[in-house]
Amino acid sequence: MSSRQELFFFTDQGQLYRAKFSDFSTTKASELGDYIPAKLDMAKDEKVLFTVLFESYSDKIAVVFENGKGVIFPMESYETKSQRRKLTGAFSTASPLKGLFVIKDREIKEIFIKTKQGRACILKTSVFPEKATRTSMGSQLMALKKSDMISEVIEVSTEEHPNLAVYK
Numbered sequence: 001m002s003s004r005q006e007l008f009f010f011t012d013q014g015q016l017y018r019a020k021f022s023d024f025s026t027t028k029a030s031e032l033g034d035y036i037p038a039k040l041d042m043a044k045d046e047k048v049l050f051t052v053l054f055e056s057y058s059d060k061i062a063v064v065f066e067n068g069k070g071v072i073f074p075m076e077s078y079e080t081k082s083q084r085r086k087l088t089g090a091f092s093t094a095s096p097l098k099g100l101f102v103i104k105d106r107e108i109k110e111i112f113i114k115t116k117q118g119r120a121c122i123l124k125t126s127v128f129p130e131k132a133t134r135t136s137m138g139s140q141l142m143a144l145k146k147s148d149m150i151s152e153v154i155e156v157s158t159e160e161h162p163n164l165a166v167y168k
Contacts, residue, residue, distance in 0.1 A: 006054040008078070009040065010100060012047045014135075016078060016090035018054075040085065050100040061134075062125050063091055064099035064113060064141065064153045070123075071138025072103065072130045092137045099153025101125070112164065113142055114152040122156060122167040 009017040017040040027033045036048060052061075057076040064070040078087060091097060101109055103125055114120040121142055129139045142150070158165040 008052040008054050009036065009048045010050040010052070010090055010097070011042065012049055012096070013043065014088070014090055014093035015046070016087040017042065018078075018085055018087070049097055052100070052102055055102075058105055060103045060130075062099075062101045062103055062109070062111070062128055063097060063138070064111065064150060065092070065095040065137070066098050066149045067095040068113075068115075068140055068142040068144045068150055069095065069138045070128050070141040071136050072125065072128045073132065073134045073136065075102075077132070077134040089135050092135050094137055098150045101155055110156050110158060112152070112154050112156040112167065113150055115142070115144060115148045116151045117145065117148045119148070120167050122158065122164060 005021055007019050007021070009019070011017070019040060024034050024039065036042075037046065054075075057074075057079050059075045060072050061075060062070065062072045078090070080087070099111065099113075101111065103109060107125075109125045110122050111125060112120065112122050119142075123141055128141065131138065144150075156164055158168065
């Protein structure tokens with residue numbers, strides 16, 4: 001890691017905060033370090049959901065929402081001319097965000113999605129719809145019953161965990 005790399009902090013209010021590693025002080029393991037919400041001047045009730053180590057605008061972001069929808073959009077949608085720290089409208093807030101994954105060029109990931117009622121499936125990111133705008137809700141990835149919602153979204157590998165292949 002270099003001090004020029006950036007961290008992207010995605011919050012529960014659909015915002016993105018960007019920071020460079022050099023913005024944070026180097027501390028010992030015994031010290032608490034910097035408090036992220038204060039350092040980035042976040043709103044009092046705003047919480048960080050996901051943190052991404054930014055490497056390239058050629059990468060893509062895959063997101064899964066609580067209502068079973070998902071989408072992929074390009075990282076270049078976060079590119080700005082100025083060095084703004086805060087970007088509003090980082091993703092759709094119509095449904096809470098449950099999973100966020102960085103996808104490198106032509107990479108395909110397997111995503112395990114589980115509902116509160118215990119249903120589960122594994123989807124490849126190649127089936128996620130790709131949209132140009134970052135605020136798109138995407139398409140339905142998993143059919144949900146009326147009272148059900150997505151509870152868990154993680155990246156898995158059925159090659160490493162062959163017992164999960166039954167969910168494909």
